[in-house]
Amino acid sequence: MKSKLSEISTVIIVNKSREPKTIQIKSKHLSRLRHYAAIVVGVIVILSxxxxxxxxxNAQQEEEKDRLMAQITKLKIAIPPPAIPQTKTNTAQNYIQSIEAKLQKINDYLKKRGLKGFSNKAVGGNGNTEGAKLTDEETYSLYDEYLSRLVHSVAFTPMGYPRISSLTSMFGYRSDPFNSASAEFHPGIDFRGAVGDEAHCTANGKVVFAGWYGGYGNCVRIAHANSYETLYGHLSRITVKVGQEVTVGQKIGEVGSTGHSTGAHLHYEVRLNGKPINPIKFLTLNN
Ligand SMILES: [Zn+2]
Known part of the structure; x- marks a missing residue:
């Protein structure tokens, strides 16, 4: 069947190098094509x-993100909260190290007096806290226990002066005050004093002798911890009894010149395992 002329449109394709071409297509197809083109253009516009x-x-969101990041940075600088507990820990650590150093020093003093001293490994004296992390409470409890032992040791170790006065004769060999031609061994220290001056014990302990003791005249001997003993000689008066518990600083008698003595003074000895040792080491902590 042949199409009517009005239903046919002629499309001319113009090309510079070639002859123009003419294509005849149905008009309804051409209008449909226009319709499609309009839809395509519309879609492109919407997409654009x-x-x-x-x-x-997106640009707005980026801007907002930058703004928030800047704010976070500013806040981070403004608030440094972790710095405070950190500083506190460091201060506590410093104190613990300082305490350890002091305990070590006390230990050294005790060792110089022939005492064993204490092992403070448990409280980190030798840096052993690295291995076993202790809680603060455990650490403080160990220090407390350590100090309790130290207090006990200080109380029971002969220390200081049996009376506050100058020293008139030191420990060791000296010329015999009764025979200038020969030397004698002086097993203690003599303290200046007048008859009736008080003599005090230099550590906690128990009286093991109170009475006449040959050349020592009226004499008191007190036993302390760690096989130590102190002896007080030439007393004019004895004010303690054998078996009596005495505390450091307590009066045990009065200065005199009894026994092998040329004048009133206090003869003081420190003995370790029954053997006299130089009491000078025990007079102050700085030896
Ligand atoms: Zn003496």
């Missing part, structure tokens, strides 16, 4: 607008 819109949205 969407892309532009999304891009601007």
């Amino acid at each position: 607008v969407t892309v532009v819109y999304l891009r601007s949205q």
